[in-house]
Amino acid sequence: MDFSSFLTSLGTSFAIFVILMLLFTWLSRKPGNSVVYYPNLIWRGLDPYENGARTRNPFAWIREAFSSSEKDVITVSGVDTAVYFVFLTTVLGILIFSGLVLLPLLLPVAATGKYVPKTNSTSKGTFNDLDKLSMGHIKPNSPRLWTFVIATYWVSFVTYFLLWKAYKHVSGLRAAALMSPEVRAEQFSVLVRDIPPSPEGQTRKEQVDTYFKKIYPESFYRSMVVTENKQVNEIWVELEGYKKKLARAEAVYALSKKKPMNKTGFLGLIGKKVDTIVYCKDKINELTPKLEAEQKVTLREKQQASALVFFTNRASAAAAAQSLHARMVDTWTVMDAPEPRQIIWTNLPKSFYERQIRQYVVYIIVFLTVVFFMIPIGFISAFTTLENLKKLLPFLKPIINQDVIRTVLEAYLPQIALIVFLALLPKFLLFLSKAEGIPSESHAIRAASGKYFYFIVLNVFLGVTVGGTLFSTLKTIEKDPNKIVPLLGSSLPGNATFFLTYVALLFFVGYGLELSRIVPLIIYHLKRRYLCKTEAELKEAWAPGDLGYATRIPKDMLIITIVLCYSVIAPVIIPFGVIYFGLGWLVLRNQALKVYVPSYESYGRLWPHVHTRILAALILYQLTMVGYFVAKEFRSTPVLIPLPILSFIFAFICSKKFYRFFQSTALEVACRELKETPNMELIFRSFIPPSLTADKSDDDHFEDALSHASRSGSFA
Amino acid sequence: MDFSSFLTSLGTSFAIFVILMLLFTWLSRKPGNSVVYYPNLIWRGLDPYENGARTRNPFAWIREAFSSSEKDVITVSGVDTAVYFVFLTTVLGILIFSGLVLLPLLLPVAATGKYVPKTNSTSKGTFNDLDKLSMGHIKPNSPRLWTFVIATYWVSFVTYFLLWKAYKHVSGLRAAALMSPEVRAEQFSVLVRDIPPSPEGQTRKEQVDTYFKKIYPESFYRSMVVTENKQVNEIWVELEGYKKKLARAEAVYALSKKKPMNKTGFLGLIGKKVDTIVYCKDKINELTPKLEAEQKVTLREKQQASALVFFTNRASAAAAAQSLHARMVDTWTVMDAPEPRQIIWTNLPKSFYERQIRQYVVYIIVFLTVVFFMIPIGFISAFTTLENLKKLLPFLKPIINQDVIRTVLEAYLPQIALIVFLALLPKFLLFLSKAEGIPSESHAIRAASGKYFYFIVLNVFLGVTVGGTLFSTLKTIEKDPNKIVPLLGSSLPGNATFFLTYVALLFFVGYGLELSRIVPLIIYHLKRRYLCKTEAELKEAWAPGDLGYATRIPKDMLIITIVLCYSVIAPVIIPFGVIYFGLGWLVLRNQALKVYVPSYESYGRLWPHVHTRILAALILYQLTMVGYFVAKEFRSTPVLIPLPILSFIFAFICSKKFYRFFQSTALEVACRELKETPNMELIFRSFIPPSLTADKSDDDHFEDALSHASRSGSFA
Structure with a gap:
């Protein structure tokens, strides 16, 4: 050159x-x-x-x-x-x-x-x-x-x-x-991985609660066991897709006054032609209860060997994230919880080795x-x-x-x-x-x-x-x-x-x-x-x-x-x-x-x-x-x-x-004072993945499933 | 062969x-x-x-x-x-x-x-x-x-x-x-080293107390600042030597009915010949107030950049020993306290680098x-x-x-x-x-x-x-x-x-x-x-x-x-x-x-x-x-x-x-329950080096000096 x-x-x-x-x-x-x-x-x-x-x-x-x-x-x-x-x-x-x-x-x-x-x-x-x-x-x-x-x-x-x-x-x-x-949810929680198999007659949730309640009798708030969300995610994505499609169809209808139609088969290219608005509404009505049922099943039966644990103050969470909890170092490993929006959920239950x-x-x-x-x-x-x-x-x-x-x-x-x-x-x-x-x-x-x-x-x-x-x-x-x-x-x-x-x-x-x-x-x-x-x-x-x-x-x-x-x-x-x-x-x-x-x-x-x-x-x-x-x-x-x-x-x-x-x-x-008393319920909820969130706020079956222990009244 | x-x-x-x-x-x-x-x-x-x-x-x-x-x-x-x-x-x-x-x-x-x-x-x-x-x-x-x-x-x-x-x-x-x-003193305490220079108008003791009180409002019990004990140790060793000599002379006297004598110079080989019992008693009477004075000076003025901090329960001490306390890692380094009998006191104030x-x-x-x-x-x-x-x-x-x-x-x-x-x-x-x-x-x-x-x-x-x-x-x-x-x-x-x-x-x-x-x-x-x-x-x-x-x-x-x-x-x-x-x-x-x-x-x-x-x-x-x-x-x-x-x-x-x-x-x-409520006072006292221990148990000037804060009534 x-x-x-x-x-x-x-x-x-x-x-x-x-x-x-x-x-x-x-x-x-x-x-x-x-x-x-x-x-x-x-x-x-x-x-x-x-x-x-x-x-x-x-x-x-x-x-x-x-x-x-x-x-x-x-x-x-x-x-x-x-x-x-x-x-x-x-x-x-x-x-x-x-x-x-x-x-x-x-x-x-x-x-x-x-x-x-x-x-x-x-x-x-x-x-x-x-x-x-x-x-x-x-x-x-x-x-x-x-x-x-x-x-x-x-x-x-x-x-x-x-x-x-x-x-x-x-x-x-x-x-x-x-x-x-400012209250930031991730500062009040830690991520627990490699939870050992739960003892006979105890759910994961109970196991985690008992364990942390014993170590942190004062500052432990609540735990959220990580679940295997693959199926519920699929249903949720499908449902959200139909919701978007419906909104889109309605917008098109409002604009052109012509009923939008689509084919039901692969990529909308083949299959029977249907009225999109009706079709989507049907699908949504069909999927919503299915999602709710799947959410319940997931929360109850697909609990993994990993959990998020919430504390009532930041210093406890910070100390917990740095401390060795179990004498076998490859169990109960604890670390700072990431922000809810950046958690890679599928990686959480992966085991130590x-x-x-x-x-x-x-x-x-x-x-x-x-x-x-x-x-x-x-x-x-x-x-x-x-x-x-x-x-x-x-x-x-x-x-x-x-x-x-x-x-x-x-x-x-x-x-x-x-x-x-x-x-x-x-x-x-x-x-x-x-x-x-x-x-x-x-x-x-x-x-x-x-x-x-x-x-x-x-x-x-x-x-x-x-x-x-x-x-x-x-x-x-x-x-x-x-x-x-x-x-x-x-x-x-x-x-x-x-x-x-x-x-x-x-x-x-x-x-x-x-x-x-x-x-x-x-x-x-x-x-x-x-x-x-x-x-x-x-x-x-x-x-x-x-x-x-x-x-x-x-x-x-x-x-x-x-x-x-x-x-x-x-x-x-x-x-x-x-x-x-x-x-x-x-x-x-x-x-x-x-x-x-x-x-x-x-x-x-x-x-x-x-x-x-x-x-x-x-x-x-x-x-x-x-x-x-x-x-x-x-x-x-x-x-x-x-x-x-x-x-x-x-x-x-x-x-x-x-x-x-x-x-x-x-x-x-971590021990600096907060502007206000943290709303622990809000902090807890911010970590619930969208596919597991209830639509109606008065519906609290998630509550039950996420926190079995609360049924016995021992945890707030 | x-x-x-x-x-x-x-x-x-x-x-x-x-x-x-x-x-x-x-x-x-x-x-x-x-x-x-x-x-x-x-x-x-x-x-x-x-x-x-x-x-x-x-x-x-x-x-x-x-x-x-x-x-x-x-x-x-x-x-x-x-x-x-x-x-x-x-x-x-x-x-x-x-x-x-x-x-x-x-x-x-x-x-x-x-x-x-x-x-x-x-x-x-x-x-x-x-x-x-x-x-x-x-x-x-x-x-x-x-x-x-x-x-x-x-x-x-x-x-x-x-x-x-x-x-x-x-x-x-x-x-x-x-x-x-069983209550073991070292399980209730942590060793703190590399304490940064104390702010104007605060003693080391106050600095340490404020710092840990803020982080552990519930479980902090008290602190003990490490002091430079060279001089007080010397006096103490000398005093103990005379005490031993006295005991020995009295035993000899009881056995032989003959007043033991010794020379005051180098290794007892040269110098004036004196009655050992009288001489030792004189020396002890002379050294005891000197030791007490030196103890006071040491506790008040020879505080080093290191301290032992005591907690009211084992789990807090265990968590504290594992956690990062200051954002500059080379200050306030915390670790498990060793047993009192195996502490190498002179090594404690050595700085990080x-x-x-x-x-x-x-x-x-x-x-x-x-x-x-x-x-x-x-x-x-x-x-x-x-x-x-x-x-x-x-x-x-x-x-x-x-x-x-x-x-x-x-x-x-x-x-x-x-x-x-x-x-x-x-x-x-x-x-x-x-x-x-x-x-x-x-x-x-x-x-x-x-x-x-x-x-x-x-x-x-x-x-x-x-x-x-x-x-x-x-x-x-x-x-x-x-x-x-x-x-x-x-x-x-x-x-x-x-x-x-x-x-x-x-x-x-x-x-x-x-x-x-x-x-x-x-x-x-x-x-x-x-x-x-x-x-x-x-x-x-x-x-x-x-x-x-x-x-x-x-x-x-x-x-x-x-x-x-x-x-x-x-x-x-x-x-x-x-x-x-x-x-x-x-x-x-x-x-x-x-x-x-x-x-x-x-x-x-x-x-x-x-x-x-x-x-x-x-x-x-x-x-x-x-x-x-x-x-x-x-x-x-x-x-x-x-x-x-x-x-x-x-x-x-x-x-x-x-x-x-x-x-x-x-x-x-660490969170296992104890047989009895730990006697924190005893735990604390077990860490006081012998040269700083008061002979008379009712004498509590050590108390004051070891814990300035107790004067203000805020720490028990």
Whole structure:
């Protein structure tokens, strides 16, 4: 890739971004689009145009993003989102502080280096302009390299300092949220798993009640045994489907005054034609008693070896979640209850050893995935140079030889291949994480995000850098496999431009698309016009979802890894990183405040996960630098050895000081007073899955079944 | 070493044992010796001769040992001792079950093997009789080796099965002890460390009280801030010394009607001569108010960042000890309180990071000790063959050449060197363990025992086996360091006889000395005649101490390691192991029931420690077998690979299922009802160190100082 194609790529990306931003300013002012651009506001019952969103100034959203405080973010979108912004600002801080020192320090030193390397440490031949500003331009073992050593240390210490501050800050955010005087149902309950078989003559419910009543005579409120809901869920889904269909049919009838008809067979395509309204009403009348009967059966007979236990105060629940209850550790395992909306019900009854085995099986599958995807990615990065394409697919020659196409292709082809490739994976990893037996959605997402991080760093970053060099130096490696670290170092600069383009593409096009919400907009309008008939259907059509940490964070992590690893070798990458995270902060601040609706709250449990991975990126950077200095034949390379050791010590201290609070609630936090006496009945009810909720509020057969013990009058 | 010297060794050992046992029967029947042979009984206020200990039958003690139940042991000597016997019976079981299969299976196969190896896998030349019964007698890659593969598996599975049963059993013992309706002070309290600096205007005491009162409004009873007791201890020790001196002088005066005199200077050797009784009385009168003043100052002004917190019920204390209290994990760390008698007071105020750093420093020191002691041990085992001695110390030739001396020297010289050498270490390791900042004696002893285990296995076992071969094969290793495992395998049989003698020496002489208590008997009689004048001094002279796990368990572990490793290679070692542990069980049962007085109770926390180390020995055995099969050029050696993996999985499952209950008290255990309402005042007072206890019971200034808050009337 030469310099002009790099500029073309940058220019096109920027042009696309500007167009998308203009589109956003134009589209977001139309009232008809408000549900796409301000769904969070509407969700909370606010009028999006009240606050001057329709003012003339097209950049009002920027001002609003900047003027919003962390507190606003927490109020609107929860602690997790605030933690995500702490992550963005921390990384931004690391890059800005690094850039302020590295750019003025290293660029002059590099530019006056006047060394032209012979081997593949140039950017594939012609693109020398960047190389002049990089460490590749320094003579081997030159005393100038000491400047780069200092730079390496500077970046590390800036990272330690800001990470430490951020961890402390997030710990405070978490504490504040947990101390909040608001009543939150999950703070009053714990999740009990691995309940041993109940003794003769006792139901599960009685067993659980007796057990906890004995241990917590004062603070135990009530328990809810987890049931096997598969059948009742099926009936409930069917019933809800008919209810929606009925509402829809009635809306159509009101609009067109024509009785809507449908066929009863497969997908409404075959079978007898019937009047939809009558048919649905019949079905609903038929299914409602069936559901009620099934609910009763489920509650009484399908109790599983897992339960939710409720306490009358938060401190008791917090202490219970941390304490060993049974002397056999694999029975009566207790943990914090997740929020009702994020419980993965089917995972709750999975037994202790089943979870362990599932976990290891999933780890093996992920390991295989990570390792064997290396091969295709290696091929892609090796083949998607134009020279290779021409050689392999000669019929493309006439197209490629055209100048414009050639430049554009050269700029985007490998990146697009990469992006498409990566889009396939996250769903699979989330599925695997849920298969581990994790009880909450947020935890599963963190687990998936972790897996995706390893995948992305190993395959994209290492795959492209090492893989790119691998094809030319395969024989060197075969001879001496110990040369991996020097190889890592020496193959980096050759791929710097690839990653510059990749980052630029991501931030301009990615954030442009994010801000303008073109895809959701089109989908919403299509749905509104052709599919949605009722209010509920419409609401479903514009439901914005959440920020999607499972893929967002690993992608950000990849950028950090890339920018950190190149920060000293080719410091010109730092401004690109700053733009990426700066623009990201701005665009996502807008999205967090106005668009996305969080689907769960994990009280900042995200952070230790993010923290560890930033440190992993830092250690990779430090090892890369050792490798690169070795490749530069720098004799004093051992002065860099303390850095990775320091990073491990830093990680160890952080985890000792902060981590346990992110696993469980500290009692000094849980014992804060509440605004009001908690309504335990409400807390209890909030955990009943929708398929088991009674429609009529006066109907209390659920009551009986969920709490057999209450019949004997011993539990309130 | 030839066969005759082995028999000599065995014979002498056995003769010594018989003599010692006869001595024991004779001496233990003399009433004057009762405090040496029945101190535990006397301690508990029983008459040792009531139960027929003076009967004619010299083997009555054996009958008594066999007829005693586990419950007796727990009543007399506590759970820890019972756990030690579980350990002995488990190992005995492993060896007996292994022996029952291995001896009839392997000995005929080996004896008919008819292979005479050329290299150093014989017992140094002449001792072929044992070799004929060992695996060394099998041809390389012979199909007969399959029998040995089966034997290897059999020993492993017997170990798994018995260890599993034992862990379950010990877990039950621990639970029973913790559930006991007796009130035990340590079950009502927790130890709090790393208390942050107290806020302006609050004493430590107030700070601790406020903090815990808020979290546990119902169950918090009171707190006791740990103080810096160095000075008050000094005064107290001095005062107690004068009190003892006074009692002694009065006893002397009553006996001899002559005023005892002493000099006041250094060690009573120089200075003015004074009347001891008057002098001591003066000193006591002078020191008593000084102590009281210092007590007040200590309690008010020397409060440290650590405290004991008392709860009104066991479940609250158990839950508190397991819960995170502060959001900064390095502050307000809470753990189970140790028993008052085993608290290491000086370690309590050590801060979080100080403890971490101390721990790692100690680990490094231990590592260096373990590694660098290897060198002297290697030298000892290489030089203490008679041939070497003759070469190196030619002037010994005439002595060595005498037949009797020669045989005895050959039999014992290396072993005695080893035993003396090992006697130096345990104190040092216990000192190191305490320096880690561990808060309780029992924990420090476990830690020291662990260190001693690594030392003993690495140095004695690996040092002697590999070291013995090392001198002849040093060049082989230099050429190829990957050959360590095969070396381990091939050097084992050569040293089998060394270990046989070692084991025999240990069990006959060691247990003979243990049973006869010759050394304590002589010391006691010397002290009684020449030193002790008062009842208290006499009591001190016969105080038996406890079983001494810190050195006893690692030594047993060494025997297990040796016997396991040789069990398949030279199965004739198994009966020796059985005798060692059988005799050990018998002798120690007597000692536990009648002699030793436990100095602490850790409720079976010993077991996970023992369990892990038995497994470590098993894994070492499995690796040795892999090495030995490789040395035997057995092509199907990989069939043994699953064994170490299985051991790791077994260790993992055991730790998952049982371990956490040994770290902390399960709540279902702690919530059992008590026999009586606990007297909280008594519980609280039992933790006051002796130097801070008031002499007069009506004097309650300690009260005030220990519990400032009680002045305001808010805490009872």
